Amino acid sequence: VHAWRLLLIGFGTVGRGVATRLQAAREDLATHGVAVQIVGVADPAVGSIACPDGLEPGRLLELVHGGHDLTEYAGARPLEEPLAQLTELGVEVVFEMTPTDLRTGGVGLTHVRGALDAGCHVATTNKGPIALAYPELAALAARRGVQLKAEGTVLSGTPVLNLAENGLVGAGTRAFRGVLNGTCNFILCQMEEGCSYAEALIGAQELGYAEADPTGDVEGWDAAAKVSILANLVLGAGIVLEDVERRGIADLDAEQIRADAAAGTPWRLVGQARRAKTGWRAEVAPRRLAADDPLARARGATNGVVFETDALGEITIVGPGAGRDATGHALVADLVAIHRATRP
Amino acid sequence: VHAWRLLLIGFGTVGRGVATRLQAAREDLATHGVAVQIVGVADPAVGSIACPDGLEPGRLLELVHGGHDLTEYAGARPLEEPLAQLTELGVEVVFEMTPTDLRTGGVGLTHVRGALDAGCHVATTNKGPIALAYPELAALAARRGVQLKAEGTVLSGTPVLNLAENGLVGAGTRAFRGVLNGTCNFILCQMEEGCSYAEALIGAQELGYAEADPTGDVEGWDAAAKVSILANLVLGAGIVLEDVERRGIADLDAEQIRADAAAGTPWRLVGQARRAKTGWRAEVAPRRLAADDPLARARGATNGVVFETDALGEITIVGPGAGRDATGHALVADLVAIHRATRP
Secondary structure (H helix, E strand, C coil), X not given: CXXXXXXXXXXXXXXXXXXXXXXXXXXXXXXXXXXXXXXXEECCCCCCEEEEEEECHHHHHHHHHCCCCHHHXXXXXXXXXXHHHHHHHCCCEEEECCCCCCCCCHHHHHHHHHHHHCCCEEEECCHHHHXXXXXXXXXXXXXXXCCEECHHHCCCCCCHHHHHHXXXXXXXXXXXXXXXXXXXXXXXXXXXXXXXXXXXXXXXXXXXXXXXXXXXXXXXXXXXXXXXXXXXXXXXXXXXXXXXXXXXXXXXXXXXXXXXXXXXXXXXXXXXXXXXXXXXXXXXXXXXCCCCCHHHHCXXXXXXXXXXXXXXXXXXXXXXXXXXXXXHHHHHXXXXXXXXXXXX | CEEEEEEEECCCHHHHHHHHHHXXXXXXXXXXXXXXXXXXXXXXXXXCEEEEEEECHHXXXXXXXXXXXXXXXXXCEECCCHHHHHHHHCCCEEEECCCCCCCCCHHHHHHHHHHHHCCCEEEECCHHHHHHHHHHHHHHXXXXXXXXXXXXXXXXXXXXXXXXXXXXXXXXXXEEEEEXXXXXXXXXXXXXXXXXXXXXXXXXXXXXXXXXCCHHXXXXXXXXXXHHHHHHHHHCCCCCHHHEXXXXXXXXXXHHHHHHHHCCCCEEEEEEEEECCCCEEEEEEEEECCCCCHHHHCCCCEEEEEEEECCCEEEEEEEECCCHHHHHHHHHHHHHHHHHHHCC
């Protein structure tokens, strides 16, 4: 059993999810030779701390759930500049879990780049760095001989990227289409039940699915980021976010949505990419699905992806598109993948 | 790039499928550091040959498609006792692809046991050895320090086992249910359209989905074997084939099947396993599915499995349950898994 020395950057919903999953999966991971020692947690909102001897995930969760600052963790010391202390703390793996910024990549890009450059493996749930800078970051990881994993950037912990990298290796995957955004899917399913777009959006905001400014979801930016991630990681397309044609759901006709769903051919916001005559065609747009389309089953916050392959025809995976524990699991699975790729 | 020295046992439909996929995926596999050298093919029906310098998959396919015996392969020599020549031929991996015998395990069990004992990695599509003797074979593989893979025993090349072993590791998978037999599913879907059971069975036999003696499929033996394989490999249940309660589809009422399908709640032959108060509960039985059950989408020869997990809730994978290239792919993916587990 190897105890991976881990730095968590971000201890909001995802960080707490990964702490929960690391605790729940401890025994199971040990049977696979994997253990974890959290040597630091960095999050300005709850306090940044380090402890070379390891921090207990359960204790970290108790503190934040109790409204305490992590700096109250007995025996830990403040962690002021996480990226500057990677070597000193002996960090082997960085989990980057800060919020997504699809314009610049934000601090997440700085963290991922810095951690890879310092020779750490990185697993991230942050779409910004992967959607905007994957080719650069993958090349950097290769130069440093480290792994860069990103399962949590698409369908949270539903193992879409893992499936493509492992079970579908050699199958000749040539295209995909997916329901990739839980917020839009929730709104469309509410419209199927008779809500107007405005009513459905307010409902999504009240449930915390949609943000106060819902642009990123309803105009298709989030789905477009996921299309560019899947196109690059699964198809090797080498595209950037702007290459993804994008149309959102705000101007759909509620009456039409309802009638078509009743007829068994529901509308979904579909993200897809396939090889075109020249280069790649990648897009996000509302599509009316055929009655037997496996994506029609993806309702509400449940998302799905269909891979088109030479060997197997269509392979569909359906699972949660979001969720605290689900996204936390993505990082656990990424850690096991790093372990298996480097320490057989 | 490591060129794996490979022995193919069985060169019927599956063997030809794997030759096809090894050819089609050659470039893609090379990018993952994997190459293949087929040093022997053993199949009494088409001739058994060896060539330490390697046999071309394309040439093997040309010979059998042209109705020739493999012994006509120029430069190859007869291979009389494959298991006795593993060391002499430098075989590293054996693909065992003989027909399934669920009563005794048949020659497949002898092949898998012998190959593991000789220190070869084994990938098999033969349900017999895995359903009947997995604990013994897994222990033998562990003692010899080799891998035993069996993706093709469940849903052909649809990466069900790979998903469970990689993407779902640490997710707390506690149960599964699946549509695991394409023949029964084809018959049930024909009955939904108005056929009687007898008519649907004849149709399945005419299309080559069902054998002259359809007992293995329609009485649920094939699905039960797959349940025991999934229960052991995914849940670690340690059960044997007889532990699977089994009911087939022969006594279902055609009118009921049609009416329930029209109401959106179709019948499927469902195989499942979950932990019970004492031990495990594993069964195969016809079940009427809820309208929103993801398995309802598995129609005809398309099969599917739903995993119930702690971290992710339900994860569904849907794909082909049979097919020459699909089953061939299973062995290719298993080979890559062997490569990654042993030569990072």
